Amino acid sequence: MPPLDTAPRRRSEKSRAAIVTATRELLLERGFDGMSIEAVAARAGVGKQTIYRWWPSRPALVADVLLEDADRILRPVAYSEDVTADLARWAGRLAATLTTARGSAMLRILTVASIEHDDTADRLRSGFSGPLQEAVQSRLLADGVDDAVAEAAADAIVGGIVYAVLREGRSYPRHRAEFATRTIVDSLTGRGPAGGVRP
Numbered sequence: 001m002p003p004l005d006t007a008p009r010r011r012s013e014k015s016r017a018a019i020v021t022a023t024r025e026l027l028l029e030r031g032f033d034g035m036s037i038e039a040v041a042a043r044a045g046v047g048k049q050t051i052y053r054w055w056p057s058r059p060a061l062v063a064d065v066l067l068e069d070a071d072r073i074l075r076p077v078a079y080s081e082d083v084t085a086d087l088a089r090w091a092g093r094l095a096a097t098l099t100t101a102r103g104s105a106m107l108r109i110l111t112v113a114s115i116e117h118d119d120t121a122d123r124l125r126s127g128f129s130g131p132l133q134e135a136v137q138s139r140l141l142a143d144g145v146d147d148a149v150a151e152a153a154a155d156a157i158v159g160g161i162v163y164a165v166l167r168e169g170r171s172y173p174r175h176r177a178e179f180a181t182r183t184i185v186d187s188l189t190g191r192g193p194a195g196g197v198r199p
Contacts, residue, residue, distance in 0.1 A: 015044070015046050015050055016054060018044040018045060018046065019040060019041075019044045019046060019050070019051055019054070019061075020064075020065055020068065021044070022039075022040045022043035022044040023035065023040050023061055023062065023065045024065050024069070025043065026039055026040060026043065027062065027065065027066075027105065027106075027109050028101075028102065028105050031105075031108065031109060031112070032062060032109045032112045032113050032116075033112065035058070035062070036058070037051055037052075037058055037061070040061070059113055059116075059117040059119070059120040060119075060120070062109065062113050062120070063113065063120045063123045063124055063127075066106060066109065066110055066113075066124065066128070067123070067124070067127040067128065069102070069106055070106075070127060070128045072097060072103075073094065073097050073098070073103065073106075073128070073132075074128070074131050074132065074135075075090065075093060075094075075135075076135060077090045077135050077136065077138070077139040078090070079139065079142065083139060083140065083142075083143040083185060083189060084181075084182055084185045084186055084189065086139060087136060087139055087140075087157065087181050087185050088178040088179075088181045088182045088185070089178070090135070090136070090139075090181075091157060091161060091174075091177040091178055091180070091181035092174040092175070092177055092178040093174075094132070094158075094161055094177065095161050095164075095165065095172060095173075095174040095176075095177035095178075096174045098161070098162070098165045098172075099165060099169075099170045099171075099172055099174075100170070101170070104165065104169060104170050107162065107165055107166065108166070110124055110128065111166060129158070129162075132158045133151075133154040133155060133158050134154075136150075136153070136154035136157050136158060137150045137151055137153075137154040140153055140154065140185070140188070143189065145188055145189075149188060153184055153185070153188060156184055157180070157181050157184055160177075160180055161177045161180075164176070164177070
């Protein structure tokens with residue numbers, strides 16, 4: 001028999017894992033609007049108060065679950081001698097991940113949750129979209145691109161991929177993300193200060 005002080009902790013961890021799993025399954029099945037705390041509690045086999053012990057609201061629960069899955073998407077950009085190739089490969093991987101069944105559903109849920117709840121939008125921005133843009137911006141800065149230009153280019157690359165996946169769904173091909181990224185980065189590199197590269 002486990003020590004008395006560890007048994008409640010193990011039950012608590014098991015309940016939390018069941019809630020996260022149930023939330024993820026229901027989001028994929030029903031979307032953000034169709035998921036309720038009652039449905040999560042029923043599927044996880046816990047009471048609603050158990051859920052509210054960890055999460056104060058449905059959006060807070062959804063944000064936590066989505067951010068756990070975000071680790072599969074938030075990949076670092078490689079640093080080689082070819083910034084265009086580095087970012088094109090990264091963009092292709094991002095597009096491939098967001099066009100899987102799970103990635104596409106996650107992106108749609110992220111979008112809806114962010115539109116409807118400001119606090120959730122802030123959390124998802126800092127834990128998901130922000131790191132994506134920072135990864136691209138940092139790689140451009142390392143290659144000598146001006147701060148403001150690097151920020152605008154990162155917005156264009158990440159925003160272009162996300163918008164395309166939201167518009168076209170899983171049919172969006174990764175080679176288009178790679179081509180668009182190459183076009184943007186090639187327009188910046190090899191130029192003088194006017195083109196955005198520091199002397």
